[in-house]
Amino acid sequence: MVTDTSRVDRALFVTGAWVLALIWVLPLAWAIWSAIHPPAFVTRFDPLAPLTVENFVGAWNAAPFGRYLLNTVLLVSLVLGAQLLLCIHAAFAFARLEFPGKSILFALVLLQLMVTPDILLVRNYATVASLGLLDTILAIGLPYFASAFAIFLLRQTFKTIPKELDDAARVEGVTLLGLIWRVYVPLAKPTILAFALVSVSHHWNNFVWPLIVTSSVETRPLTVGLSIFATTDSGIEWSTITAATLITSAPLLVGFLLFQRQFVQSFMRAGIK
Template sequence: LVQLMIMPDILLVANYQTMSRLGAVDTLVGMGLPYFASAFAIFLLRQTFMGIPRELDEAARVEGASTLQILWRVYVPLARPVYTAFALVSVSFHWNNFLWPLIVTNSVQARPLTVGLQVFSSVESGVEWSTICAATLMTSGPLLLAFLIFQRQFVQSFMRAGIK
């Protein structure tokens, strides 16, 4: 049980040291870089690529395409809805992350909205719940807007996942 409590702290320290060496502290890249590659993304893309018919791969080989050409001209375009779905799910999952952006940013200008909400809950002046609720609603607006814009691709990715 103690190991489960200590492991996230060790990972945060290792991530911070890496961002510091890369010079990415207090930047947007520094906040997002640890999340660019995830086990979920790898698994999702693997399953998507395995669902693509083998005949398409064979037809491209008959046409004389190399392995890299097959990847870029057959597999990548067919998985485009999956990229959109993963991006929406990943951004919505990490949007409310509080601890990592707080650790990796030093200036108020570089901090995201979710960390900025903490300003409204200062203990000295009292917690203004109406302001916090309004600000929270405003921070969820971009996620809702992104979902509405990419709704068609999002639904398409799940429909293609069920078709074999």
């Protein structure tokens, strides 16, 4: 039996969901409107306004977006590959192996979660500069090759896997590396997918660090490339800016729309709040 209280709770929940949806959708809707209409219609709504692709053409021609896109794909792939390779092994060690200083090392990993990346900008820049890696894609990704968040998340998942599987694999002659990649990694796929989505999204949108360590078109990612769409002599060209922003965010947006079910399920299974 549905009570008045439950009806009120449901109404509040639905209202809150609509408010949050509007807060997210309205800026996107305005960006799409501005990008597909002439500049004169940026600040006014007219159902009869003519559609145009000139803003996208102008944005694409104003910057080498093809190169920026390639750099971004290479960057997120490099970072994600390095993170999974390093963090899967580190998480397994913290979850299953015993070694001196294990608790202290894991406490240091957790401590890193409380340190904002901006605090390390100067130190990371000095390190990258000393290695002669400035203005390279490797310089952008190197500080993120190890992820405390990934280690913690995967460790918690690995600890839920029954130890009997370890014994069964060892009886079959599986090596330690084989145990990790043939037993633990397949069972942790939802968690790995959840982290991969977070990692790709973060490094696709990262701006400050790539801006600091890059200075040429050959190494700049999409977010830094957008910085060329600043003010001109005639002011801010919002139509061009929104078109360039949609070009930059379109791959992530399309990917989310295509894989939204897997996206939500992976986070639910991984226990990410």
